[in-house]
Amino acid sequence: MHHEPTRRTVARVLPVSSEGKVLLLLGCDPALPEVRYWFTVGGAADAGESLAEAATRELREETGVVVSPAALGEPYGTFEVEFSWDGRRYVNESTLFAVALDETAAGPISFAGLDLLESQSIFDAAWWTPDDLDRDGRAVDPRLIDQMRAAIAHVRQD
Template identity: 45%
Template structure:
């Protein structure tokens, strides 16, 4: 059923994504727990976000993904300036993916996470959400990519700096 949404295995997918790192006052960052649909036995923690659609700015995509994936409503203009960008390569659903990512950090207080607006493939491959400190996530070895703990650190520093000003 979820295979209908995936490109044929082996297809190289190049994508531009917006990622959002919600940071609580205690310094914990909201992440999602999920897996590759072809490797459900190997779950990992990853950042909220997804592809930039035609006609969208990166910030608009970040705002939309935040709403769709976890139910947080935040206008694009409130995401602020990006805190990081990078390009990673990985495999998902049998396809090599080259993904350019732009990360935003947002300070949040209490958040009620909702998966109600997720797409079918997301619902089939995301099982939970969690609030993480970078060192704790790093110690688990379950970050989807080696860069994620460092990105959490950048997000926390950015939010602390913004709140101090």
């Protein structure tokens, strides 16, 4: 039986440090727990929620970092991705936001806001330069390196 993928409107946020590093999460698809990869903070917007509100809610839930939707400013990009996660197919229409965030001011990352499934699929958070992540080779999507560079340029207004 062929099922159409679930279409979602998604907000992703890339916190950028003054050193040109981006905060990413390390996780896996629960259906493939042995394959771990780095990805951006974010998720689907709830009904009636703006994309900026969704991005800041996801940032708070997934890292414990609190910023206001206004701090995000305008999005800097969009992309579509089709993928499988936990045995289901999805198509995400993703909007990218970047926010300047000092590594030390952000404080320790907390996963206390994760739901049960997320807590079984998100293991770590770390600050990465695009070049270091490119060398690491565990980006969830090959576009992530360019998205990180664009987020850094957007925050720096390059």
